[in-house]
Amino acid sequence: MGLHKYLMTVRKLNNMGRWSTDFMHQRATVSEHSFFVSQIGQMLALIEEQNGNKVDWNRLFRKLVNHDVVEAMTGDIISTVKHKNAQLRDMLNMLEREFVEENLLSSMEEPYKSIYREILFDGKDNTLEGKILKCADYIDAIVECINEVRLNNLHPFVEKFHSIVQDLAESDLVSARYFIDRILPGMIEGCCELEQGHIGKQGAKAGS
Numbered sequence: 001m002g003l004h005k006y007l008m009t010v011r012k013l014n015n016m017g018r019w020s021t022d023f024m025h026q027r028a029t030v031s032e033h034s035f036f037v038s039q040i041g042q043m044l045a046l047i048e049e050q051n052g053n054k055v056d057w058n059r060l061f062r063k064l065v066n067h068d069v070v071e072a073m074t075g076d077i078i079s080t081v082k083h084k085n086a087q088l089r090d091m092l093n094m095l096e097r098e099f100v101e102e103n104l105l106s107s108m109e110e111p112y113k114s115i116y117r118e119i120l121f122d123g124k125d126n127t128l129e130g131k132i133l134k135c136a137d138y139i140d141a142i143v144e145c146i147n148e149v150r151l152n153n154l155h156p157f158v159e160k161f162h163s164i165v166q167d168l169a170e171s172d173l174v175s176a177r178y179f180i181d182r183i184l185p186g187m188i189e190g191c192c193e194l195e196q197g198h199i200g201k202q203g204a205k206a207g208s
Contacts, residue, residue, distance in 0.1 A: 142168070
C-alpha cells in the first residue's frame with residue numbers, strides 16, 4: 001500500500017547533509033537535524049507551559065518529526081534560496097507538493113494517503129506549535145553555527161549566527177526570548193566572535 005516506500009524514503013535523510021553550499025568541519029545530516037529540532041521544540045514547549053501557555057503536544061510532535069521529510073525527495077534547499085522572495089518560495093512549495101504526490105503518495109492507499117498529505121505539510125503555521133517549530137529550526141541552526149565557529153570556521157558562520165539570532169528575536173514566543181536571554185549566553189561563553197554584539201546581552205542591558 002505504499003507505506004513501505006514511505007519508510008525507505010525517509011531513511012534517505014540519514015545521508016543528506018545540511019548547509020550544502022558551505023564548508024563545515026562537522027556536517028549534520030537532515031535526520032540528525034530533525035531529531036535535535038524535536039529536542040529543542042520539546043524544551044521550548046516546556047518553557048511555554050511554565051509560563052502559562054497551553055501546548056497541544058500531539059500537534060507539536062507531529063510537526064517536529066515531519067517538518068523535513070519532504071527533503072528526502074527534494075534535497076536540502078538552503079533557506080537563502082527558498083526565501084529569496086515570495087514568488088520563488090511559493091513556487092518551491094508547489095514543487096515540493098508535486099514531488100510528494102508523484103513519488104510518495106501516489107502509491108499509498110486511503111486513509112493513509114490523506115493522513116500523510118496533511119502531516120507532511122503541517123509545519124510552520126501561526127499556531128503556537130507552528131511557531132515553536134520555526135524557533136526550534138532557528139535554534140538548531142544557531143547551534144550548528146556555534147560549533148563551526150568554535151572550530152575556527154568563522155566565515156560565513158559568525159555572520160550566519162548573528163543573522164539567525166536576529167530572526168529568532170523577532171518571534172513573539174516567551175520561550176524564544178528565554179533561550180536568547182538565559183540559555184544562549186552559556187553556549188557562546190568564551191567565544192569572543194559570537195559574544196560581541198550578542199542581541200541577548202543588548203536586551204539584558206536595555207531591561208536593567
